[in-house]
Amino acid sequence: MTAVSYVITVFNKEDYLPEVIRSLEAQIGIEEREYIFVDDGSSDRSVEVIKDCTKDLRAKTVIIQQENLGASWGTNAGVDAASHEWIKLCDGDDLLTPHSSLWLIEACERLNVDHAWGHSAYFEWKGQEDPLSRPAPKPDMEVMEDGLSFFIRNNPANSTCMLFKKSFYQKAGGCDPRLVSPDQMLFLRLFAEGPGARVHGDVGLLPHAAPDRLSAQKGRSRYESVLAMYFLILERPDLNAAHIDYAYKRAISRAERFHRKVYGGLFNRFVWDHIRTKIWPHGDKLAAIKNCLAAFTPDGKVERSVEWKPGAGKSGKAGPDFT
Numbered sequence: 248m249t250a251v252s253y254v255i256t257v258f259n260k261e262d263y264l265p266e267v268i269r270s271l272e273a274q275i276g277i278e279e280r281e282y283i284f285v286d287d288g289s290s291d292r293s294v295e296v297i298k299d300c301t302k303d304l305r306a307k308t309v310i311i312q313q314e315n316l317g318a319s320w321g322t323n324a325g326v327d328a329a330s331h332e333w334i335k336l337c338d339g340d341d342l343l344t345p346h347s348s349l350w351l352i353e354a355c356e357r358l359n360v361d362h363a364w365g366h367s368a369y370f371e372w373k374g375q376e377d378p379l380s381r382p383a384p385k386p387d388m389e390v391m392e393d394g395l396s397f398f399i400r401n402n403p404a405n406s407t408c409m410l411f412k413k414s415f416y417q418k419a420g421g422c423d424p425r426l427v428s429p430d431q432m433l434f435l436r437l438f439a440e441g442p443g444a445r446v447h448g449d450v451g452l453l454p455h456a457a458p459d460r461l462s463a464q465k466g467r468s469r470y471e472s473v474l475a476m477y478f479l480i481l482e483r484p485d486l487n488a489a490h491i492d493y494a495y496k497r498a499i500s501r502a503e504r505f506h507r508k509v510y511g512g513l514f515n516r517f518v519w520d521h522i523r524t525k526i527w528p529h530g531d532k533l534a535a536i537k538n539c540l541a542a543f544t545p546d547g548k549v550e551r552s553v554e555w556k557p558g559a560g561k562s563g564k565a566g567p568d569f570t
Contacts, residue, residue, distance in 0.1 A: 250279035254325030257339035288315030317557035319422035351410035354444035362411035365450030386448025394438035407451035502542035
């Protein structure tokens with residue numbers, strides 16, 4: 248019997264949740280399931296909507312309410328509460344395609360790995376098309392032996408596109424509560440722990456113009472993507488030199504490009520750092536990655552503002568920035 252725990256993180260998503268829950272119920276081929284909603288301190292009616300939309304469902308439903316600490320905290324709490332080994336994540340304003348869980352589990356079992364991710368597409372809320380009725384041809388699947396390099400280069404997916412075994416997630420370290428978004432660090436940790444599968448088909452559907460998405464906050468999102476690489480190198484001293492070197496080059500490239508596009512001007516220290524990676528690399532690459540963080544902050548400082556921390560800086564919750 249195929250059993251899945253669905254972990255859905257929610258923050259002020261009352262308008263989206265009925266459709267999110269409809270997409271959970273539409274999952275094909277999952278005989279036993281539970282829905283674990285983690286409400287991250289919503290100030291709207293999100294919890295009431297969840298209760299109303301799930302009251303007649305046969306699936307076990309768990310609602311965890313926490314103060315606003317960020318989706319990373321919420322994801323860890325949801326996974327900890329899960330009863331099943333297979334875990335499927337979903338953001339509170341995203342939809343899962345009907346074959347999402349089935350394809351990802353099939354990829355893991357066929358390719359003998361413990362985690363998988365797939366592609367995503369966008370859709371319009373309240374549009375004429377039912378996004379769950381889109382054609383879904385059987386996708387190709389492959390093992391990513393070096394998914395770590397792939398996700399150091401870029402992060403083309405979010406947590407809605409993920410499925411993994413609970414035991415593997417915990418072994419890899421789960422989400423990093425020092426980061427608001429679970430996405431970048433979780434992909435890095437999972438692939439640093441071991442190979443995973445890629446499904447070349449849409450497993451998640453993301454809404455256009457959803458409010459408060461971290462991906463829409465470009466500086467903060469880029470900052471977290473570089474901070475995730477910094478934290479990964481700190482916590483994995485056994486990481487091979489090639490991955491550290493690649494993270495160093497990608498961090499500086501990302502900093503130079505962002506600073507040039509947002510603040511203008513061809514000549515700044517990030518341009519020089521970018522040139523230097525090609526001819527005379529920094530001796531301390533970890534320190535160079537850390538210094539790149541200043542490219543994304545409004546005040547040009549490496550340290551992030553209180554507003555960029557999980558829970559907006561609630562005392563003692565997120566921990567220090569750079570340990």
